[in-house]
Every structure is written in C-alpha cells, then in structure tokens.
Amino acid sequence: MNATSAGRKNIFSFLISALILVFLFAVCKIATIHAAPPNPKPDAAASREAFLQVYKVFTSPRCQNCHPFGDSPLQGDDSHVHLQNVVRGKDGHGVYGMRCNTCHQSANLSGEHLPPGNPKWSLPAPEHKMIIVGRTPAELCRQLKDPKQTGGRSLPQLLEHVSTDDLVGWAWNPGTGRTLPPLSRADTVAQMKIWIDGGAACPQ
Numbered sequence: 001m002n003a004t005s006a007g008r009k010n011i012f013s014f015l016i017s018a019l020i021l022v023f024l025f026a027v028c029k030i031a032t033i034h035a036a037p038p039n040p041k042p043d044a045a046a047s048r049e050a051f052l053q054v055y056k057v058f059t060s061p062r063c064q065n066c067h068p069f070g071d072s073p074l075q076g077d078d079s080h081v082h083l084q085n086v087v088r089g090k091d092g093h094g095v096y097g098m099r100c101n102t103c104h105q106s107a108n109l110s111g112e113h114l115p116p117g118n119p120k121w122s123l124p125a126p127e128h129k130m131i132i133v134g135r136t137p138a139e140l141c142r143q144l145k146d147p148k149q150t151g152g153r154s155l156p157q158l159l160e161h162v163s164t165d166d167l168v169g170w171a172w173n174p175g176t177g178r179t180l181p182p183l184s185r186a187d188t189v190a191q192m193k194i195w196i197d198g199g200a201a202c203p204q
C-alpha cells in the first residue's frame with residue numbers, strides 16, 4: 001500500500017463516520033419531536049382539585065393536632081385539647097418544667113396512649129404557627145402561599161418540607177392506636193406537586 005491509497009482510506013473512513021453521526025443525530029431529533037410531551041402542565045381546575053386532596057391530609061388528626069388554633073397541642077383522633085395543660089411556649093417546645101421532651105422521646109413508645117416521639121417533637125414557633133384547625137380549603141390554600149405565615153418558606157420549599165421532613169413523616173408512622181392520614185405520603189406529595197405546577201390555584 002502506498003502513501004496515497006492510505007490517505008484515501010483515511011478520508012473514506014472519516015466520511016463514513018461523519019455520515020453515521022449525522023444519521024444518528026437525525027434519528028434522535030425525530031424521536032424527540034415525535035415523543036409525547038412528558039406531562040402536560042396541569043390547569044387551574046386540576047390544581048384546585050389536587051389541593052382538596054392535600055387539604056384532607058392537612059386536616060387529618062395526625063397533622064392538625066400539632067397545628068392548633070390556640071397554644072395547646074391536641075390529642076387523639078377526636079383532636080381533644082392535650083391533657084396536663086401543655087402549651088406552646090416561646091420556641092414551640094413548651095414551657096419550663098413542661099417541655100415536650102419531658103414525655104415525648106426521640107421515637108414512639110409502643111402501647112396505647114403512650115407518648116409518640118421524634119427528636120424534633122414540638123409545636124411550630126409562635127411567629128409562624130401554621131394554624132390548620134378550623135381553616136376552610138380556601139383559607140388554608142391562601143395561607144400556604146403567604147410567606148409571612150410559613151416561616152418564609154416558598155411553595156417549592158413547602159413541598160420539600162412535606163416530602164422530606166422527619167417530623168411531618170411521623171404522621172405516617174404514628175404509633176399504636178392512631179389512624180393514618182387519608183393519603184399516603186407519596187400521594188400527598190404528588191397531589192401537592194400538581195397543585196403547585198398548576199399555579200397553586202385556590203378553591204372558592
């Protein structure tokens with residue numbers, strides 16, 4: 001083989017590779033153009049509908065017992081006022097001599113009517129109580145969009161809080177004798193995402 005034919009051979013294989021690349025690129029392009037859009041953006045009606053699902057979870061006893069209207073936590077599936085005169089205090093962890101962790105340990109104690117537990121067990125601080133008890137769907141919806149009431153959290157941050165926060169997660173592992181929220185955590189997060197993606201529309 002002389003130098004010229006080796007050169008031709010190189011040019012030839014270069015051209016073939018280039019053609020293959022162009023072809024592959026075209027195939028990919030066509031595939032993306034024709035692929036169905038991943039998930040069409042939910043509209044306002046779907047957003048409102050999803051919020052009503054989220055609302056059912058928020059107003060379930062497992063969530064609202066720590067988000068009362070007053071300064072006493074609530075207990076049980078009937079959301080009665082916490083016994084022993086327990087109150088929120090300055091930081092949400094109760095007052096001197098009646099701190100939450102006097103009775104609430106870092107995990108649930110097993111057995112009916114024994115204190116549930118989590119390392120962060122407390123009410124929200126008085127500056128952002130996130131009252132859930134007694135709120136209508138429209139009221140709660142507007143409240144979640146008001147950073148003054150969410151401790152400065154934006155909607156994506158609230159979504160993050162509900163998907164990953166350990167204390168929120170307790171609601172789905174509440175210990176003996178307590179009912180679960182009406183939707184699983186994954187479904188709650190999915191509905192919350194639809195609500196936000198559709199513009200966080202509020203029910204009337």
Ligand code: HEC
Nearest residue numbers: 058062063066121122123124128130149150151167168171
């Ligand atoms: C043991 C008490 C407790 C339970 C149970 C609980 N929360 Fe909370 N929640 C808190 C505390 C404390 C904060 C404030 C935490 C922070 O700022 O990091 C909070 C904050 C929030 C916030 C953010 C608003 C804000 O002001 O920070 C939302 C939303 C929320 N909770 C929803 C829920 C939902 C939904 C459930 C049930 C699935 C739930 N919570 C169950 C104590 C509780």
Ligand code: HEC
Nearest residue numbers: 062065073075076086087093094100103113114115122123
């Ligand atoms: C003197 C002990 C004691 C103290 C202090 C205490 N708790 Fe409790 N708490 C209990 C017991 C016991 C239960 C379980 C009651 C039951 O299941 O009937 C309970 C249950 C609860 C529940 C109900 C959970 C549910 O969904 O049913 C909440 C909410 C709660 N406590 C919040 C608090 C908060 C917040 C503090 C601090 C501000 C606090 N508790 C301080 C003893 C205490």
